[in-house]
Amino acid sequence: xxxxxxxxxxxxxxxxxxxxxxxxxxxxxxxxxSCANAAEVIGxxxxxxxxxxxxxxxxDLVPCVIVGIDVEMxxxxxxxxxxxxPRGLSLGDRLCIALAQREGLPVLTTDRPWAxxxxxxxxxxxx
Numbered sequence: 001x002x003x004x005x006x007x008x009x010x011x012x013x014x015x016x017x018x019x020x021x022x023x024x025x026x027x028x029x030x031x032x033x034s035c036a037n038a039a040e041v042i043g044x045x046x047x048x049x050x051x052x053x054x055x056x057x058x059x060d061l062v063p064c065v066i067v068g069i070d071v072e073m074x075x076x077x078x079x080x081x082x083x084x085x086p087r088g089l090s091l092g093d094r095l096c097i098a099l100a101q102r103e104g105l106p107v108l109t110t111d112r113p114w115a116x117x118x119x120x121x122x123x124x125x126x127x
Contacts, residue, residue, distance in 0.1 A: 001030075002030060002031060002032045002065065002103060002105060003027060003030040003031065003105065003106075004027050004030070004031045004032075004105055004106050004107065004108055004124070005031065005032055005033065005034075005096060005099050005100040005103065005105050005106070005107045005108070006024065006028065006031045006032070006033040006037065006062070006064055006096075006107075006108050007033075007037060007093065007096045007107060007108060007109035007110070007111065008033075008037040008038075008040035008041045008044065008092060008096070009109050009110040009111055010023075010024050010108040010109055010110060010126055011024070011033060011037070011038075011041045011059070011062045011064075012041055012044055012045075013110055013126060013127070014028060014062055015041070015045075015058050015059075015061060015062065018127075019126075019127040020110060020125075020126030020127035023108065023124075023126040023127075024062075024108060024126060027108070028062055028063045028064050029063040029064070031064040031065075031108070032064055032065045032066070032067050032099065032103070032105075033062070033064050033065075033066050033067070033096075034066070034067055034068075034069055034073070034092075034095050034096055034099045035066055035067065035068050035069060036069055036091070036092045036095040036096070037092055037095070037096050038059055038066045039092075040092045041055075041058075041059050041062075042055040042056060042059055043055075045058055045059075067099065069095060072102065073095060073098045073099060073102060074095070074098075076098035076101060076102065077091065077094035077095045077097070077098040078094075080094045080097060080098065080119070081094065083117060083119075084097075084117065084119075087113040087116070087117060088113060089111070089113065089114070093111065093114070096109075097114070097119050097121055100121040100122075101119075101120055101121055105121075105122075106121065106122035106123070106124050107121055107122070107123055107124065108124050108126050109123065109124070109125065109126065110125065110126055110127055111125075112125060
């Protein structure tokens with residue numbers, strides 16, 4: 001059973017061995033991440049020069065379970081827009097939060113604005 005949801009920023013911190021990587025490492029094998037956030041991770045790695053194949057292999061190093069997006073999650077993410085878009089949160093961010101809401105799990109992120117919002121989830125900043 002999962003114990004946390006990983007945001008793309010947390011997975012990237014883990015992969016890049018950035019501050020907070022140890023927090024993610026301690027729970028990643030018991031965490032889940034939405035496929036939207038997995039796509040974000042791959043996209044960020046490609047933007048920084050990785051090939052698509054290398055980015056996918058790097059994502060495989062994050063020992064979490066990647067879960068799909070369903071209609072309910074998509075609609076829940078949409079309902080978060082009015083509170084989150086003004087604070088700079090993306091669709092991927094909202095899908096991550098919607099997954100955490102649905103599963104009743106804390107979410108790990110590096111994105112400080114999340115902690116300032118009442119999102120109905122336990123937001124845990126990894127740094």
